[in-house]
Amino acid sequence: MNQFETKFVYGNELFKTHCKKWLRYIDDVFALWAGPYWTLERFVQEINNSLPFIKFSLNAHLEEIPFLDTRVYKQGGCLMTDLYVKSTDRNLLLHYRSFHPPQLKRALSKSQLSRVKRIVASSEIADKRLTEMCNKFREREYPDNLLNRQLEEIKSQERSEMLKGNEKNRENHVTFVTQYNTLSKQVANILRRHWPLLYKKGRSLGSMLVHSDIGRNSKQKNMEIRGKVGSYPCLNCNCCSNVQVGENVFHPRKGNPIKIRGRYSCGSTYAVYVIKCPCGLAYVGQTKRTVRERIHEHKSAIKTGKKDQTVAGHFIEHAQSVKISDYRDH
Structure with missing residues (x-):
């Protein structure tokens, strides 16, 4: 831009x-x-x-206009700013009873109150917006003593100073990073004197139920190394249904078998692969990336109708499904 x-x-x-x-x-x-x-x-x-x-x-607009989370308006020949909230917005602030570190929830309420103080130019309107923000946090069961203490702290600060920002001094140090769990407090008490602590996101239902198609675990790789030679599905992606299983690939015209030297799957790299068409023709390609990625590109080209590409043009013309087998020469 x-x-x-x-x-x-x-x-x-x-x-x-x-x-x-x-x-x-x-x-x-x-x-x-x-x-x-x-x-x-x-x-x-x-x-x-x-x-x-x-x-x-x-x-x-001649009088006022929203920009991001700010409403800019004219007043007395000056431009003023106010908090802008869409009418469709819902109160989706983090619930106080959620399983997050307590310091994160305390920091959230304080940061939102600070944001209101920085954005709203009029002190009268700022007091109103701060009260509204506190009420939103109360709806999410944040304690009154926490909100009242933070509200007084924010009100005591000058808006002009808050707009300047703080310069952060970065220091080189070793940081201990672990997942947040029920024992994190005990671990923090042990290590607090020596290491600053950071938490990374733990496992959720989504991460356990939805498997990413990036890479394969070492156990599966070891099984492939110990397994017999040939072309086999990795059993871990949607290209597996297209893999022709076997130790040989057959010449599309002569029909004689060609021995596959090594064990390969849709996760193999630096591979020579064959896409076979029921019409009798075969496309031989090579890739440095995983065969999975290359086949995904061929499928995408077919679905999007890219007739200028060799494989896509042929399969679009003949309306065939894709069958692949891959192997690599040494």
Whole structure:
């Protein structure tokens, strides 16, 4: 986006004439435009015509406008900011009884109250928004003594100082990282004097029930090394149903068997693979990556109708299903 702005935005004549402020956060832009509305529409149209894959949508208003989690509005010739919450937003704050480290929950409530104080420019409105935020945390069963203590601390701070931010001094040190569990407090008490502690996410129902298709465990790899030679499914991905099991691959025309030297599967790398078609033709390919990845690409090309690719064009024309076997020469 920085290159796009440099090439197509900052040099635009309408931009140089009318734009007084251009602030971007990732792909959201806040701008102050001093000119007729049609010039703003023309400017957006011109930058939208610059590249086919980058398009801007326009939301403009004379009095107020939302930007991310902030509402910017005019008051007395000045721009003011307030907290912006969509009407469809629900209270999804972390519940206080959730199994998370206590310090995380304490930090969450304090950080949200600090965010309100930094965003809301009017002190009167800020008090109202802070009360509303505390009520949201009370709905999630955060204790009153915690919220009241943090609220008083936030109110005592100057907003101008909070907007400056804090400079963090990074020190090189060894950090102990482990999963959070019921014994974490005891472990922390033992190690607190020596190591700062960080926690990583533990296993959840989702991680236990949904298996990632990235790599295979060492036990399975060892089984493959000890197993007999040939082409076999890894039993760990959706390409397994396409693998022709056996110790040989047969020449598509002559029919004579070709011995597979080694044990290979859809997880093999640096492989020569064969895609066979019931019409009698065969496609021989090679890949440095896993055969699984390459076959996924062939399948995707067939599904998306990329007829310019050899395999996809043939299978689209003949409407066949893909059958593969793979092997590697030494």
